[in-house]
Amino acid sequence: MQDVAVKTPLEQLRPVLELLADGEMHSGESLGNALGVSRAAVWKQLQKLEHYGLTLESVKGRGYRLPDGLDLLSERAVNAHLDSSARRLLRELFIFDEVSSTNSLLLERIEEGGGHAVVMLAERQSAGRGRRGRNWVSPYGTSISLSVGWEFSGGVQSLEGLSLAVGVAVAQALARFSVPGVRLKWPNDVWCQGRKLAGVLLELKGDLTDRCSVVIGVGLNNGLSAKVAEEIDQPWADLQQVRPGIGRNELTAAILSELLPMLATYPEKGFAAYRDTWSTLDQFAGQQVQLQSGSLSWRGVVAGVDEKGALLLDTDDGKKSFHGGEISLRGQV
Known part of the structure; x- marks a missing residue:
C-alpha cells in the first residue's frame, strides 16, 4: 500500500491551496507569512498549480487567487454530516490529495488484510478507471472519487445485482438535495437529465465461492472545467450545472450514509429489496x-x-x- 507518510507533490501544495480555497485575493507577502516561506518560494509553488488543472489569477500589486475557489474534502466535515448509522459502520476514512486510483489503493489494502468498511477519497486521481477499462477523468478539487471496501461471505452469488443497488444508493443520496432528472442506466451508471453523471465500478478479491471482498468505486462529475470536459468521450452531466451549491463533503456524506447501511444488510436482503426502486428510475x-x-x-x-x-x-x-x-x-x- 502507498506510504501515506510520503508526501506527493500535491500534498506539498496543500497548505497554499487551503489558503487560496476561499477564492479571494491574497498577496504574495501574506501567503509567505502564513506559510513561513519567502515570496519567491510562494511563486515557485503557485507556478505548479496549472499542471493540475487549477487556474490561477494574478493581479499586479494585489496578489493571487483561484477565481472559482476550491471546495476541499475534509475528514472532519464528512464525518460531521454522516448519518449515525453510517458513522457506526465506518471503520476508517482516508482522504488523499493525489493517488493513481482509489480502487487500486483499496485493493492493495484488502490484500494486506484490512479493507472492510474502509473508505478512500481523493482530490485527484491520475489513473481513475471506469467500466471496460475506460479512463475516468478526475481533476483536482472537483467531482467525487470514492471507494468503499466491504467483506462478504457466501461468494459472488450473494452479490448478484449489487452494482444496481449501489446505483440506487447514489440516486437516493442525490434525492436528499432534490437533484432533478436522476435516472439509472443498467448496469452501472447514474444519469441526470439524459446524460451520464456518475459511474460505478465493482472489483472483487478473495475466494469467489466463499468469503470475498468487494471494492465499490463511485465517480461523480461535480464542477468540471471546460478544458477537462473536452477529455470526456461521451455525453456527460455535471452536478454543479444541474444543482449548484452542493458541498462535496455534504455530498460525500450523503452517498456514504446511503451506501454503508445498504452494504451491511445486502447479504440478507439482496437486490430484490431494491428492484422496485431501481425500476422506477430506469432510464x-x-x-x-x-x-x-x-x-x-x-x-x-x-x-x-x-x-x-x-x-x-x-x-x-x-x-x-x-x-x-x-x-x-x-x-x-
Whole structure:
C-alpha cells in the first residue's frame, strides 16, 4: 500500500491551496507569512498549480487567487454530516490529495488484510478507471472519487445485482438535495437529465465461492472545467450545472450514509429489496435498445430487471435475460 507518510507533490501544495480555497485575493507577502516561506518560494509553488488543472489569477500589486475557489474534502466535515448509522459502520476514512486510483489503493489494502468498511477519497486521481477499462477523468478539487471496501461471505452469488443497488444508493443520496432528472442506466451508471453523471465500478478479491471482498468505486462529475470536459468521450452531466451549491463533503456524506447501511444488510436482503426502486428510475424502460456483450449483440425492448439484477429484453425470439453487457439507444457503445 502507498506510504501515506510520503508526501506527493500535491500534498506539498496543500497548505497554499487551503489558503487560496476561499477564492479571494491574497498577496504574495501574506501567503509567505502564513506559510513561513519567502515570496519567491510562494511563486515557485503557485507556478505548479496549472499542471493540475487549477487556474490561477494574478493581479499586479494585489496578489493571487483561484477565481472559482476550491471546495476541499475534509475528514472532519464528512464525518460531521454522516448519518449515525453510517458513522457506526465506518471503520476508517482516508482522504488523499493525489493517488493513481482509489480502487487500486483499496485493493492493495484488502490484500494486506484490512479493507472492510474502509473508505478512500481523493482530490485527484491520475489513473481513475471506469467500466471496460475506460479512463475516468478526475481533476483536482472537483467531482467525487470514492471507494468503499466491504467483506462478504457466501461468494459472488450473494452479490448478484449489487452494482444496481449501489446505483440506487447514489440516486437516493442525490434525492436528499432534490437533484432533478436522476435516472439509472443498467448496469452501472447514474444519469441526470439524459446524460451520464456518475459511474460505478465493482472489483472483487478473495475466494469467489466463499468469503470475498468487494471494492465499490463511485465517480461523480461535480464542477468540471471546460478544458477537462473536452477529455470526456461521451455525453456527460455535471452536478454543479444541474444543482449548484452542493458541498462535496455534504455530498460525500450523503452517498456514504446511503451506501454503508445498504452494504451491511445486502447479504440478507439482496437486490430484490431494491428492484422496485431501481425500476422506477430506469432510464431506458420500454425503449428499443441494442445490447453489446463482447462481439455479440442483441436488439429488443427493455422490460426491466429480474430479482438478481439481470436485464430483461423483449426480443424477436422472446424475452431474454442478460447479466452483462452495455446498452445503447443508438446501437453504439
